[in-house]
Amino acid sequence: ETGVTQTPRHLVMGMTNKKSLKCEQHLGHNAMYWYKQSAKKPLELMFVYNFKEQTENNSVPSRFSPECPNSSHLFLHLHTLQPEDSALYLCASSQGDRGAYNEQFFGPGTRLTVL
Amino acid sequence: GQNIDQPTEMTATEGAIVQINCTYQTSGFNGLFWYQQHAGEAPTFLSYNVLDGLEEKGRFSSFLSRSKGYSYLLLKELQMKDSASYLCAVVDSNYQLIWGAGTKLIIKP
Numbered sequence: 001e002t003g004v005t006q007t008p009r010h011l012v013m014g015m016t017n018k019k020s021l022k023c024e025q026h027l028g029h030n031a032m033y034w035y036k037q038s039a040k041k042p043l044e045l046m047f048v049y050n051f052k053e054q055t056e057n058n059s060v061p062s063r064f065s066p067e068c069p070n071s072s073h074l075f076l077h078l079h080t081l082q083p084e085d086s087a088l089y090l091c092a093s094s095q096g097d098r099g100a101y102n103e104q105f106f107g108p109g110t111r112l113t114v115l
Numbered sequence: 116g117q118n119i120d121q122p123t124e125m126t127a128t129e130g131a132i133v134q135i136n137c138t139y140q141t142s143g144f145n146g147l148f149w150y151q152q153h154a155g156e157a158p159t160f161l162s163y164n165v166l167d168g169l170e171e172k173g174r175f176s177s178f179l180s181r182s183k184g185y186s187y188l189l190l191k192e193l194q195m196k197d198s199a200s201y202l203c204a205v206v207d208s209n210y211q212l213i214w215g216a217g218t219k220l221i222i223k224p
Contacts, residue, residue, distance in 0.1 A: 004157070040123065040216055040217075041216055042119065042213075042214040042215055042216045042217075043202070043204075043214040045211070045212070056211075090157070090158070097210075098210045099210060101146060101163055101165070102206070102210065102212075103148070103160050103163065104160075104212070105160075106157035106158045106159070107157055108155075108156055108157045109155075109157065111155075
């Protein structure tokens with residue numbers, strides 16, 4: 001495997017379910033990100049981890065819970081979601097979380113539908 | 116507040132040239148990225164500009180004017196595979212990436 005991988009690619013869940021999204025990067029990067037992408041809206045940064053420490057939490061509701069056990073893996077735990085949480089969830093990684101030229105490498109995303 | 120503006124959608128013809136504009140108002144500036152995103156796929160890096168001027172990379176070029184808060188992505192000799200969304204993102208004074216909503220480019224034969 002190369003680059004950034006995400007599983008599952010598609011997820012349908014009810015509002016009372018608990019599920020987790022997984023992201024893995026094989027690039028030796030130190031920073032990892034969760035983004036939410038809704039149609040015709042800018043990418044919304046949710047969480048940033050650098051060297052496994054959370055450095056950003058952009059006022060994300062507590063029904064989204066991130067976990068970063070090491071620099072290569074990132075999880076997003078979901079519980080009691082709302083229909084408006086339906087979106088594409090993208091994971092990205094970069095060398096660090098600061099610096100001007102800090103190209104981010106993205107995974108293919110998980111298409112989440114909340115019923 | 117911080118703001119990135121791009122057209123929502125553009126249409127162009129195969130073989131032609133198209134220019135996608137991006138204007139920004141951000142707290143500080145530490146560079147501007149362009150990413151390409153095909154439907155259902157990951158965004159992929161196209162270019163990075165931090166100094167004024169034109170950067171050319173094959174069929175794609177990116178221009179930056181910091182004084183005007185303006186950039187454009189120029190795509191030449193359009194191919195059907197160039198149909199995608201193009202995302203503009205600015206690095207602000209806190210080294211955070213501020214994203215535009217993206218421009219969906221439709222290429223017609």
